[in-house]
Amino acid sequence: MTASLSTNPDPTGTEDQAARPLHPGGGANQLRVRAYNERLVLSLVRRNAGLSKAEIARLSGLSAQTVSVIMRGLEKDGLLMRGEPVRGKVGKPKVPMALNPDGVYSFGLKIGRRSAELILLDFVGTVRGSLKEAYKYPTPDSIRQFVRDSVGKITATLSAAQQARIAGIGIAAPFELWNWGEEVGAPIEDLNAWREVDLIDTIGAIVPFPVFQQNDATAACGAELVFGLGPNYTDFAYFFIGSFIGGGVVLNQALYTGRTGNAGAFGSMPVSSRSGHASQLIDQASIFVLEEMLTRDGRDPAMLWRDPAYWSELGKTLDIWISHTARSLALAITSVCSVIDFEAVIVDGGFPPDVCARIVAATRAAISNLDLQGIARPHIEQGQVGSAARAIGAASLPLFSRYLLDQNVLFKQMQ
Numbered sequence: 001m002t003a004s005l006s007t008n009p010d011p012t013g014t015e016d017q018a019a020r021p022l023h024p025g026g027g028a029n030q031l032r033v034r035a036y037n038e039r040l041v042l043s044l045v046r047r048n049a050g051l052s053k054a055e056i057a058r059l060s061g062l063s064a065q066t067v068s069v070i071m072r073g074l075e076k077d078g079l080l081m082r083g084e085p086v087r088g089k090v091g092k093p094k095v096p097m098a099l100n101p102d103g104v105y106s107f108g109l110k111i112g113r114r115s116a117e118l119i120l121l122d123f124v125g126t127v128r129g130s131l132k133e134a135y136k137y138p139t140p141d142s143i144r145q146f147v148r149d150s151v152g153k154i155t156a157t158l159s160a161a162q163q164a165r166i167a168g169i170g171i172a173a174p175f176e177l178w179n180w181g182e183e184v185g186a187p188i189e190d191l192n193a194w195r196e197v198d199l200i201d202t203i204g205a206i207v208p209f210p211v212f213q214q215n216d217a218t219a220a221c222g223a224e225l226v227f228g229l230g231p232n233y234t235d236f237a238y239f240f241i242g243s244f245i246g247g248g249v250v251l252n253q254a255l256y257t258g259r260t261g262n263a264g265a266f267g268s269m270p271v272s273s274r275s276g277h278a279s280q281l282i283d284q285a286s287i288f289v290l291e292e293m294l295t296r297d298g299r300d301p302a303m304l305w306r307d308p309a310y311w312s313e314l315g316k317t318l319d320i321w322i323s324h325t326a327r328s329l330a331l332a333i334t335s336v337c338s339v340i341d342f343e344a345v346i347v348d349g350g351f352p353p354d355v356c357a358r359i360v361a362a363t364r365a366a367i368s369n370l371d372l373q374g375i376a377r378p379h380i381e382q383g384q385v386g387s388a389a390r391a392i393g394a395a396s397l398p399l400f401s402r403y404l405l406d407q408n409v410l411f412k413q414m415q
Contacts, residue, residue, distance in 0.1 A: 040062075043405040044059055050096035050098065052096060052097070053067055053068060071097065078100055079100055080103075099123045104402075106169070108397075111174075112242060116132070116138065117388065131150040137185070151206070168210035170214065171211065171213040172394035175215055176194075212398055215262060216242070216390045218257060219389075219396075220385070221393070222393040224383050227384070227392060228383055229346055233253075237340070238345075238348075239332070239348070239349075240350075241359070243288050245281055246267050266336065268281070274324060281328055287304065311355055329363045333367060349387065357382055
């Protein structure tokens, strides 16, 4: 196993319906869950930094007096901060408000089939610390140890006052981690150990704050909704290409998770293989396919997860994988958009940004060669959050559960 740590204590510069409930044994040092109107004010400021008290009152529908009381309380608690007054031609100066980056922190844990990642996110969405570990496959014991060590190392970079402002830890993990053992080269008995593991309880026994959980691709979609291109589109489909491809659905600027929390399971969509036979998208447009290609070429696929620069050395093998991935994505996008008239499709994944850009460009070209009669062609865009989207989406779960409102509430509020 290999691990790397990066921390950034000084920033330069987000409740999800599908998230599992917080661990009942949350630490006594946690800040309280904010009341609805407080969360509304915080959410409006998060989405529109620089709002004045009068603008917040107008957008929220609350009285000016109520907004003043709420804002004074939020300032006192260190969640809001004032900007420099802006003088207009008439009237009192406008005092812009913004979230205090140091007001709240949250951990996000991504458990993947080839690597784990833990990040510390601040209140404005800046990653303040991160740890990554690559492995052949995850086991419950290795994840416990990774979390124990990583939380300790990152927390040690914070002051006691900052540690008291940690709202919780969110977990992004695939449903049924014990599946696809053959594809990842893992012994069945090792992966079967996950069948008996409740991640909420397991991680809750290690850390002293509330724990939340969500499907990994759904969490990544949530990160794009909040921190990426999400505000630009009312509806979009989201594809995240990891060891296995998955996705998410956004309708009316809200994450739609479905009856079982597994909406956007695009990996199960039928497409055609290179030989023209029926197959699933997960078997045609996932990184494990590239791993198999590299293995046949006598190259080490583990380097895909350990060294991002390795991707630039893959040459023709990467070209072939991107071409086939794009063709399969184009077929899946056509199917998705025949069911819901999505305005956009956003593609991201666990690879360097330039690789994502090439996949998006190739997908646009591939979909141009398909018969789209009866389907409005969506915008196909590169995700802005990038390879850390699953961990960032996980870290946003405690923030929304305790301090903020989801995009759908804000969207209706601002109509």
